[in-house]
Amino acid sequence: MELLKERIRKDGVIKEGNVLKVDNFLNHQMDIGLFNEIGREFKRRFADERIDKILTIEASGIGIAAIAAQYFGVPVVFAKKAQSINLDGTMLSAPVESFTHKRRYEVIVASRFLRPGENILIIDDFLANGCAAMGLCQIVEAAHARVAGIGIVIEKGFQCGGKLLREKGMRVESLAIVDGMDAATQTVQFRD
Numbered sequence: 490m491e492l493l494k495e496r497i498r499k500d501g502v503i504k505e506g507n508v509l510k511v512d513n514f515l516n517h518q519m520d521i522g523l524f525n526e527i528g529r530e531f532k533r534r535f536a537d538e539r540i541d542k543i544l545t546i547e548a549s550g551i552g553i554a555a556i557a558a559q560y561f562g563v564p565v566v567f568a569k570k571a572q573s574i575n576l577d578g579t580m581l582s583a584p585v586e587s588f589t590h591k592r593r594y595e596v597i598v599a600s601r602f603l604r605p606g607e608n609i610l611i612i613d614d615f616l617a618n619g620c621a622a623m624g625l626c627q628i629v630e631a632a633h634a635r636v637a638g639i640g641i642v643i644e645k646g647f648q649c650g651g652k653l654l655r656e657k658g659m660r661v662e663s664l665a666i667v668d669g670m671d672a673a674t675q676t677v678q679f680r681d
């Protein structure tokens with residue numbers, strides 16, 4: 490998605506440790522005009538799939554998923570990262586190793602929001618090693634629902650997540666794939 494790549498070139502900041510900071514428009518301050526185009530593009534790419542629900546993960550995925558959901562006309566469920574007294578009923582959970590925070594946590598979804606046989610589109614802001622997406626897939630499987638696809642805004646193609654998910658037969662659609670980035674020169678290389 491050219492508009493997104495241009496924005497990453499203009500406003501993305503490359504940090505040491507293979508971290509791309511896009512908090513100016515994606516995951517802190519949010520450019521809703523851009524989110525609208527991202528939502529439209531996810532709908533275009535998954536137009537041939539029946540989608541019953543979008544599943545994402547708090548916090549950064551929620552804004553993107555909520556805007557995308559308007560194009561699909563479906564509800565959004567977001568996985569929570571912490572137990573809360575407001576979580577009741579049967580819970581589905583999976584462990585996730587955080588790439589940015591370097592810690593392990595559980596992602597949790599109340600089972601009543603994912604029903605057997607539903608077609609679920611997973612959406613997230615980044616795909617790095619694939620732990621977050623794998624955790625969400627695990628939850629969908631535990632609910633006896635089906636992962637119809639995984640929509641990612643920025644995939645870091647030099648990390649293993651995309652390869653692992655595609656090898657498992659998952660349909661992964663990434664709107665920008667970064668194949669390399671250099672903190673010294675602040676340059677990003679995109680896959681064609």
Ligand code: 5GP
Nearest residue numbers: 508509588589615616617618619620621650
């Ligand atoms: P994974 O589980 O695929 O290793 O990492 C995905 C999660 O880590 C995303 O939900 C995202 O929040 C975060 N993440 C991974 N890499 C980056 C990065 O380069 N920049 C930012 N801002 N977040 C990242």
